[in-house]
Each structure stands twice: as C-alpha cells, then as structure tokens.
Amino acid sequence: MPNMPASAHPRGCHPLAADFFDRPADRVARDLLGAWLVIPGPNGRPTRHVVFETEAYLGAHDLACHGSKGMTRRNATMFGPAGRWYVYLCYGMHWMLNIVTGDRGVPAAVLIRGVGAHVGPGRVTKALGIDRSFDGRPATRRGGLWFEAGGSRVPQRLVERTPRIGVGYAGAWAQKPLRFVVDPDELPTIPLSGSRKP
C-alpha cells in the first residue's frame, strides 16, 4: 500500500483476512488478543479498539455453543464460512458480537467480550453501534467492521484463561478454559489517537 498515508495505516496494522479465522475458535480467540477491532467513525475515519477479552465457542459438540442444538434462523451465520460477523440479541437488550471461525458447516465462533475502554460484550456493541444489521456481514472494510493485526503477538505470560461467563448450563463444557483475557494496560496504544499509558 505504497500510497496510503502513514496515519491511515499504522505500523504492523493490516486487516485480518478470512484465513486468519478459518482455524479452531480457541486459537482464533487467543490470537485476537491485542488485535484491533476497527469501525469507521462519524467522520468516516477508522476508529481502532484493542481487543482484550474473547471467548471461544468450538462447534456442535460444545454444549455452550448455540450451534450445539442444530441450525436455526438465529444461529445460521455460525454455520457459514469463517470471517463473518454473527450478531444476536441476548437477554432481550444486549447485542453480542461474534466472529465466525473454522470450516463451513461447523458452528464455531469467537465472542468479543472486551475492546478498548469497553468492558463486557453488551457494552462493546452499544459503544460501537453494532446491532442485528451486522449479522452475516463479512469482517472486511466493505462490511463496515473488521479486525487489524496488532503490532506484535501478546506474550503467553500475559494471557489469562478462565471458564466462559454465563454458560453454567453447559455441564462439563462450562468449566473449560475458553475465555481469554489480557490486561489492557499491557497492550499497545493506538498510534495517533491518544495514549492509555502515562
């Protein structure tokens, strides 16, 4: 991208393509830590939010996964190709943002639970204005919401793994460590858009 101004394309910051998501959900969830969730702001300029909390939903065998009870109208996007957004309403008032992972036909996805200053999946979508209209869209610039790689991989020692939140009904699957968290203070700041650290 030789003609793109540096301010529009910070160092180490390239869009994550479908092949990144065409892997098992737990690996994608791990690797999304430190990446940026990007959405055009009111002025059309991309706004970047560092991803610091994710959860993996592995497929039909995962009893916490929506796809474990077969395909329905709500979860159909999960069964599609990797790299699309899966958005649904939770508890009647919160939109949940997921990115579909893995092979077509396998209902797997990663829930985006925390980005930037926004803690909690419902707060993420509220802050970014994400709703049902994003469901099924590709995670590309054209889709209006995408990921870009962080400058460097978050070191393993900074990644905490815990059971997923709110899935106590899922039997043994409720306890599996499929939630990935990194302390946002340990993450790089976004170039040219202010600093989180002193």
Add this chain to the structure above:
DNA sequence: ACGATGATGAAC
C-alpha cells in the same frame, strides 16, 4: 441480589 426486556426455541 434482582429486575429489565424481548427474541428464541420447544412444547403443546
């Protein structure tokens, strides 16, 4: 600790 709030899916 609990109520809000409404889509979803399964049962009837």
Add this chain to the structure above:
DNA sequence: TTCATCATCGTA
C-alpha cells in the same frame, strides 16, 4: 399460542 430460557447490565 404459551412458556421457560437466556454467551448481560445497571441499580440497590
């Protein structure tokens, strides 16, 4: 058509 459930959040 009804009903229990739900990948949450704000207030108390």
